[in-house]
Structures are given as C-alpha cells and as structure tokens.
Amino acid sequence: MRTAEPGTTPDGPSAPDEHAAPRVRTGTVDATATVDAAGWPDVSAVPTASRLRTAVTAALVRRALDGLPLRARFAGSEDIGLGGPLIDVRDPTAFHARIGTHGLVGFGESYMAGEWDASDLVAALTVLAGHAADLIPAPLQRLRGLWAPRHPHDERNTPDGSRANISRHYDLSNDLFALFLDDTLTYSSAVFRGFPASWDRLAAAQHRKIDRLLDLADVGEGTRLLEIGTGWGELALRAAARGARVTSLTLSREQRDLARERVREAGLDERVSIELCDYREARGRYDAVVSVEMIEAVGAEFWPVYFRALDERLDPGGRMALQAITMPHDRMLASRDTFTWIHKYVFPGGLIPSTEAIEETARAHTGLRLARRDAFGAHYAETLRLWRERFTERADEVEAFGFDDVFRRLWTFYLAYSEAGFRAGYLDVQQYLFTKQNPAAGVGRP
CATH class of the missing domain: 3.30.1050 (Nonspecific Lipid-transfer Protein; Chain A)
Known part of the structure; x- marks a missing residue:
C-alpha cells in the first residue's frame, strides 16, 4: 500500500488522559x-x-x-x-x-x-x-x-530538512500527479481568459501563466535564467524555446528525472540543465530568476536566506519573477507556529506568507525592489476545481497505483480544502516582479 505519510509521521498534541488508551x-x-x-x-x-x-x-x-x-x-x-x-x-x-x-x-x-x-x-x-x-x-x-x-524540530527547512520535506510530497509518484494534472504537468495556478474554466482550456491557461512570468523577467534569446523549483520542467522548456539558457533547481528526484526526460525528448539538452540542488547551494550569475510557488516551502525562518540567495544570483539590472500563494498578514502571524493537518499529511515544513512578509523581507535583506504585483486568486480556485474533479474521476486509477481509500480521501480533502481557501478569499496568489538595483546607487543592505 502506498500512503502519503509513513507510520512515523509526528503525532499531534498528547491525549488529555495519559492513562487512557486510544x-x-x-x-x-x-x-x-x-x-x-x-x-x-x-x-x-x-x-x-x-x-x-x-x-x-x-x-x-x-x-x-x-x-x-x-x-x-x-x-x-x-x-x-x-x-x-x-x-x-x-x-x-x-x-x-x-x-x-x-x-x-x-x-x-x-x-x-x-x-x-x-x-x-x-x-x-x-x-x-x-x-x-x-x-x-x-x-x-x-x-x-x-x-x-508546534512544528516538529526535524521539519525545519534546513538543507537536509528541506530535502526530506519536499520528498514526502513530490516524490510520492510521478504517475499519481500525471493522473490529475494536464499534459504540461504544471502544479501551480493557471491564468484563464474567463470563467468558468474547463479542462480542455487548462493547458493553455498554464502556458499563459508561464508566459506572463517569463515576460515579467524579460526572458528571451540568450537570457541566462535560473529557475528555483523545477516542477516537471514546463517553464524551463518554454523558456528554452525562447532561446534562454536555463538552470533549474529541484529537491525532488522524481521531478528531476522526469524533467530531464522531457528536456531530452524536446531536444533542448544544450539549453536546459536540471539539477538536484538546494537554492542555498546555487552558484553563478544570471540575468533573470523565476520561482513559482516555491516560497511556501521555505519557512519564515529562512525567508531572508531565500531572498538573499536569489539576489546574489542576479546581475545588476536583473529581474526576478515570483509566483506565491499568500494569506492575510494577521492570520499568518496567528498561525505561523501551529502544526496543522496540511503539515502532517501534505506539505511538511510549509508556511504560506503574506504579501507584507514577502515585500518587507525583500526590502530589508536584499537589493531587490518591487516593481509590480498582480493577484489572481479566483484563477487558483478554478485550477484546483479542475484538478479535484479529475482526481475524483480517476479514482480507480489512483487505486491501481496502490493508493488506498484513506489516501484518496486525504487527497480529496487537501484539494477541496485548498480550493475553499481561495473561494473564501482566505488565500490568494500573486505574481511579483522584483528588479535588482545597482549597489553603487546607494541601495541599503542589512
């Protein structure tokens, strides 16, 4: 039987009666x-x-x-x-x-x-x-x-902790994700032309989202692009098709292997390098950096490190396009230390930031300056609906891969829970453009 969490998953708070057996x-x-x-x-x-x-x-x-x-x-x-x-x-x-x-x-x-x-x-x-x-x-x-x-200490997003946390979600099975994602294998919010969205429009909507990010980062012929968080490689492929040279980093072995296979099949090996590498270990200098819904896995403790790492990889005048799920700042502050169902069963070590947290962290710890921010939470609700409906329709195939009924209820709850957050306005999603200023121009540093 395949499960999202092994039996060693950290427990919640202790039972109120220490003498009472479960x-x-x-x-x-x-x-x-x-x-x-x-x-x-x-x-x-x-x-x-x-x-x-x-x-x-x-x-x-x-x-x-x-x-x-x-x-x-x-x-x-x-x-x-x-x-x-x-x-x-x-x-x-x-x-x-x-x-x-x-x-x-x-x-x-x-x-x-x-x-x-x-x-x-x-x-x-x-x-x-x-x-x-x-x-x-x-x-x-x-x-x-x-x-x-409280969050288990071993789920802190240190380099080793991040590898373990990412693996527990993204290394479940490439076949599982392929069951409910469209052919682009893009696992982040799409951008639709109108609502209601339909399955046959999802792939185009994912390309529209990717193209908007690449346009924000001014990616074109000869651009040296660093991608933090590969997914299954669609953004790297699309950037390479524009003539960019792409280095894409992931901590998921399954994603790395399939992304490399897709790059080979597209004949873009000379333009795209997919590396199993933590963002803190990245080297080199780039004209642009793109990171799509990866900051949610960084953790508040490491947000300054994350932004400094991206800043250090950018040449002066460079551009960074960031897509991030966000939540209201007061709710983030109230819940940031709490261990939740999502942490236990879906995204260990994760924390959704607020727009205030993102912008203040970048301002205080880097030479990056905010140039643009666009919100499109309603699009994520529709993306999640399409994923959830597809997952439900293909429940027999999920079972055939060895995922039991409890896992299928877990995944249904996760997709519905996430969709509900966007429909209620409790969650939102943003596309950011940050630009790298020249330090000689007087930009303050910590």
Missing part, C-alpha cells in the same frame, strides 16, 4: 475499505478523551457552527446552523474526541476516517474558511501557544 478504529471509510492501522496509525486510532473534554469540545463545536450559513447534522440529534451545505457527522463521539485532542488536525483525520462527510465538501469548507478567524473563541485564540501543536 480506541483502534475497525470501521470503514467507505462501504468496502478498512483503515490500515500500520499505514495510518493516527487515523485508525480514535483518541480516548475524558467526558469533560468531549462535552466541552461538543459545546465549542456547536457554538462555532450554529451561526454559520451551513447545516451540521450529528447522528441522533437535530441539525444546527443557519442552512446551506450539509456536514454530516456520522460518528459524533469520534469526531469530538479527535477535535478535542488534536484540534484541526483531528478534524481532517476524522474526514480521512470517514466519520464525517459533506454533500458539497468545497462549499462547506468555504464557509469554514470564510470564518476561520471566528471559529475559535477569542480567549482561546490568545492562548493558542498553550494548546496548539
């Missing part, structure tokens, strides 16, 4: 599949919470949901909420035990275990994302540092 779940996540305890230890085991903890959790959940435009149906009780998309909690005891013990990590694990579902998962999660700042009472928000789980 209840192993022998039920099913659908009509036929059981939860594999070896592959999914924290999904198969429902934490045993005290009656007081369960009662307090149930009251807090009811308080949070009661005033929202949705319906929450708990088995054996009346619906709560103001009406809207339905959240159907099939096992309230397990649901409350998980949330009471592991917070929002438990909320996601409860979905993976099949203890709750939603008639329209994206719509329900969009409501929750739109009220993220209000779901937890203000007094508990102020005490977040006491109850919220």
Whole structure:
C-alpha cells in the first residue's frame, strides 16, 4: 500500500488522559475499505478523551457552527446552523474526541476516517474558511501557544530538512500527479481568459501563466535564467524555446528525472540543465530568476536566506519573477507556529506568507525592489476545481497505483480544502516582479 505519510509521521498534541488508551478504529471509510492501522496509525486510532473534554469540545463545536450559513447534522440529534451545505457527522463521539485532542488536525483525520462527510465538501469548507478567524473563541485564540501543536524540530527547512520535506510530497509518484494534472504537468495556478474554466482550456491557461512570468523577467534569446523549483520542467522548456539558457533547481528526484526526460525528448539538452540542488547551494550569475510557488516551502525562518540567495544570483539590472500563494498578514502571524493537518499529511515544513512578509523581507535583506504585483486568486480556485474533479474521476486509477481509500480521501480533502481557501478569499496568489538595483546607487543592505 502506498500512503502519503509513513507510520512515523509526528503525532499531534498528547491525549488529555495519559492513562487512557486510544480506541483502534475497525470501521470503514467507505462501504468496502478498512483503515490500515500500520499505514495510518493516527487515523485508525480514535483518541480516548475524558467526558469533560468531549462535552466541552461538543459545546465549542456547536457554538462555532450554529451561526454559520451551513447545516451540521450529528447522528441522533437535530441539525444546527443557519442552512446551506450539509456536514454530516456520522460518528459524533469520534469526531469530538479527535477535535478535542488534536484540534484541526483531528478534524481532517476524522474526514480521512470517514466519520464525517459533506454533500458539497468545497462549499462547506468555504464557509469554514470564510470564518476561520471566528471559529475559535477569542480567549482561546490568545492562548493558542498553550494548546496548539508546534512544528516538529526535524521539519525545519534546513538543507537536509528541506530535502526530506519536499520528498514526502513530490516524490510520492510521478504517475499519481500525471493522473490529475494536464499534459504540461504544471502544479501551480493557471491564468484563464474567463470563467468558468474547463479542462480542455487548462493547458493553455498554464502556458499563459508561464508566459506572463517569463515576460515579467524579460526572458528571451540568450537570457541566462535560473529557475528555483523545477516542477516537471514546463517553464524551463518554454523558456528554452525562447532561446534562454536555463538552470533549474529541484529537491525532488522524481521531478528531476522526469524533467530531464522531457528536456531530452524536446531536444533542448544544450539549453536546459536540471539539477538536484538546494537554492542555498546555487552558484553563478544570471540575468533573470523565476520561482513559482516555491516560497511556501521555505519557512519564515529562512525567508531572508531565500531572498538573499536569489539576489546574489542576479546581475545588476536583473529581474526576478515570483509566483506565491499568500494569506492575510494577521492570520499568518496567528498561525505561523501551529502544526496543522496540511503539515502532517501534505506539505511538511510549509508556511504560506503574506504579501507584507514577502515585500518587507525583500526590502530589508536584499537589493531587490518591487516593481509590480498582480493577484489572481479566483484563477487558483478554478485550477484546483479542475484538478479535484479529475482526481475524483480517476479514482480507480489512483487505486491501481496502490493508493488506498484513506489516501484518496486525504487527497480529496487537501484539494477541496485548498480550493475553499481561495473561494473564501482566505488565500490568494500573486505574481511579483522584483528588479535588482545597482549597489553603487546607494541601495541599503542589512
């Protein structure tokens, strides 16, 4: 069985009753599949919470949901909420035990275990994302540092930590990603001409996004281009087709191997070099740097290092085009130290920055100066919808690759959760242009 996380995945906060053993779940996540305890230890085991903890959790959940435009149906009780998309909690005891013990990590694990579902998962999660700042009472928000789980130390984005973190997501399987991505194998937001988007327009929309970034960086014949974060090579191929000489860096072996294969097939070996290399280890000087949705994997601790590394690779007068997912600054500050479901099961070590954090870091630590910023979050919502629908349609093929039902629910939740963030406006995505100033012109440095 292939899983996103091995059994050694870090646990969330400890159970409230140190003498109470967890209840192993022998039920099913659908009509036929059981939860594999070896592959999914924290999904198969429902934490045993005290009656007081369960009662307090149930009251807090009811308080949070009661005033929202949705319906929450708990088995054996009346619906709560103001009406809207339905959240159907099939096992309230397990649901409350998980949330009471592991917070929002438990909320996601409860979905993976099949203890709750939603008639329209994206719509329900969009409501929750739109009220993220209000779901937890203000007094508990102020005490977040006491109850919220912290990031595991071994997931810090040091050079070794980054390699491990990136591998856990991007080295799952090239075949898996190919099932739900379009033929460009581009795993970042597209830019559409209009909505609603359709699958047959996705590849063109991905090329439109790439071309906008290459235009921002003024990439053309003879440009020396450094790409931080290769993906599966589409941007490097498109830049080389313009006549650029591209050095592209990745920490994923599977991405590196397939990107190199695509470069060979395109006959662009002399123009494109794909290297297994950390951004901190990059060498050489370039006319342009492009980095697409890679900063989210850097971590706040290393944002200054990241921007300085890119600045040092650029010649004076050079241009850097950056695509980044962003979140509101106050929410970033409130949640930046919290270990979440996304960290545990999807992107270990990740942190989505705010626009303020990006711009202030570049200003304080580099000679890069912001020249332009464009937001297009609605395009990401549509990109994610197309990926999610494709993933759902091809569930049998996902299973054939050895990914079990829990993994498929995990991936469905991840795509829906992400789409909901953009639909609610909780998340956004930006394209930035930074220019490299001449230090002799008086640009301050730290």
